[in-house]
Amino acid sequence: MANNIAFCIAMAFIVLCSTVSTQAQYNLPEELAKKLNRNNETLSIASTDYGNIFHQTPWAVLEPSLVSDISSLINYSNSLSTPFTIAQRGQAHSTKGQANAPHGVVVNMTNFKRYGSRISVPHCDVNSETGCYADVGSEQVWIDLLRKTLEYGLTPLAWTDYINLSIGGTLSNAGISGQAFRHGPQISNVLEMDVITGKGDFVTCSKKKNSEIYYAVLGGLGQFGVITRARIVLGPAPTMANQEYLVSYSKRNETIIADFVQGMIILNHPPVDLSFYQESDQQRINSLITQNDLIYYVEIVKYYDNTTQAHIKEDVEYLVKGLNYIPTFRFERDNTYEEFMNRYGGIRALDRSPSASNPWLDMLVPSSRILDINEGVYKNIILKNNITGSTYLCFPVNRNK
Ligand SMILES: Cc1cc2nc3c(=O)[nH]c(=O)nc-3n(C[C@H](O)[C@H](O)[C@H](O)COP(=O)(O)OP(=O)(O)OC[C@H]3O[C@@H](n4cnc5c(N)ncnc54)[C@H](O)[C@@H]3O)c2cc1C
Structure with missing residues (x-):
């Protein structure tokens, strides 16, 4: 050590x-x-x-x-x-x-x-533990990898919300979204990398080969070498995604088994982005926010395809059963898998205004302290001081991932 x-x-x-x-x-x-x-x-x-x-x-x-x-x-x-x-x-x-x-x-x-796409056709080795993977240049963006792998009925397993980010950039951080509780962050889904170290050496690394470099570079904030290629784990791609938004303002203790789970807190601080919802629902949600000052919602996604379509409704009912939410504030939408994955595709244009600064903070909070964050940060700092214009997302993550 x-x-x-x-x-x-x-x-x-x-x-x-x-x-x-x-x-x-x-x-x-x-x-x-x-x-x-x-x-x-x-x-x-x-x-x-x-x-x-x-x-x-x-x-x-x-x-x-x-x-x-x-x-x-x-x-x-x-x-x-x-x-x-x-x-x-x-x-x-x-x-x-x-x-x-x-x-x-x-x-x-x-x-x-400028010198080609540097995304190799996915490989599948049915006789090895490795399964399917793609070799990708670190400059490539995740949306392009998704599009390429979908042509072969495959997809990366771990994501960020916004996927116009480079492979090297997110692997230098973590890459967390609503799939992390099942598959871990993106850095837990890399089989191998080519890296140029601080000594200028070209090194291929994995858990077994040059492992110190492998573990240092993944999540290493760009400080331990330049990733030039990454071998990304792939799995079968679903065709559709069923999104459920459950608006709730109380804590729940259930274990959810879905493909994607994300929480969000909406505070009574305009402007509130309710673009997911039909116009007729936006007014109802706005008055709920005004009455309660803050609301919590959970987004659950279940993937499906032709073979699982027949029981998707049943599966979703099973997933939401026992959750504490307001039944009249349950919203549902079906998208293709690609539409769902690229749901924030337009965000860059929205947020790149030269006058806007975008400070973001990510924290890993143990579940035993999440209620303290709720009281101390959301209610006693943000709400009380009328801090506006921010988004608060929560992703459940399992420590063993
Ligand atoms: C709108 C938006 C939404 C986001 N959503 C999420 C999200 O849902 N989940 C999440 O986990 N993160 C999210 N992020 C954060 C994002 O994952 C990081 O900011 C990531 O670093 C962005 O990738 P990039 O290509 O822009 O990297 P850059 O900003 O270009 O680089 C980031 C760091 O990585 C290093 N780096 C870049 N390329 C390489 C390479 N090839 N080898 C080694 N180091 C390299 C850089 O030197 C730098 O230190 C989001 C960011 C934005 C702006």
């Missing part, structure tokens, strides 16, 4: 090392220099992210066409007496400058997309 920690710290130091002044004279190898972009507009884009809180300008942006360009950059930086900061950037949906490299070099991973 102690060895692992020492290893991680050493790796982090190599990638993070200190910054270098923009005046520094670089004697860059010609091949590398050709791929560094110092155009003002490119630098300005690379200095921001979705959070719009930090604006940290890099010295240059690397536009790689080969994986080896990234090793060349790291090797070059390590050859300097004062190496510069390097940060990999996927879709830049970070909220606090995590993909920025002040005075250093941002590696624009999305540049690989």
Whole structure:
């Protein structure tokens, strides 16, 4: 254990090392220099992210066409007496400058997309524990992986809500959505990765091979190496998703076995997004919110296809049986599986206004303390201080996943 920690710290130091002044004279190898972009507009884009809180300008942006360009950059930086900061950037949906490299070099991973889709046709090995998987370039976004795998009747198992995020970006965090209680976060559904370490080495890693790197990189906030390829676990894809929204304002203790479970808290702070609901229901829900100041809803999804369609209604009844909710505030919708997975597809356009900052906070809370969060945070801080304009989501997660 102690060895692992020492290893991680050493790796982090190599990638993070200190910054270098923009005046520094670089004697860059010609091949590398050709791929560094110092155009003002490119630098300005690379200095921001979705959070719009930090604006940290890099010295240059690397536009790689080969994986080896990234090793060349790291090797070059390590050859300097004062190496510069390097940060990999996927879709830049970070909220606090995590993909920025002040005075250093941002590696624009999305540049690989110009050289083909780098999503391999899914493989299934029926004789091994591995099952089905796809090999994917880390610059690819999850929606594209979904579309490709659906062509083969397969799908990744673990998701984020919004899926226009890069594979490398979410695997550097966790990747949590309403499926996590069954399959774990996205980082628990990766069989193997190719990584370029802080020493510039190209390493293939898995639970069994170079496992220290595998575990450090997954959820490693981009500090332990650059993921260039990930092997993602796939399972059979359903065709449809039945969404149930159950509005409730009391605690429930049941165990839910569904394909997706998510909770949301709506506070009496306009504007409230009720776009899921029919217009005729929106008014009723609004008055419920006004009367109660805050309401809780649970979203449960059950997937189905032709073979399970006949008993989907029965299954859903079974799932909601015993839940404490207001029967007249139960809403249901059927979507194709792809429509459901991509339900937040338009969010980027909504939230990328240059004047908006988007601070987000994620916390893992033990279930024994969730009522304290409800009292202390939702009621006594947010509601009491009239803090508006935020969304509060809760995902149940099983510790063993
Ligand atoms: C609208 C929205 C909805 C979201 N919903 C969810 C959700 O439901 N569940 C959830 O878990 N998260 C969610 N997130 C958070 C999201 O998972 C992270 O912000 C994720 O990092 C975004 O991926 P990205 O491609 O934008 O990464 P970036 O912001 O580009 O990078 C994030 C971090 O990963 C590093 N990184 C990027 N690519 C690589 C790579 N190839 N190798 C190594 N490190 C790399 C970067 O250096 C940086 O530290 C959401 C974010 C937004 C903006």
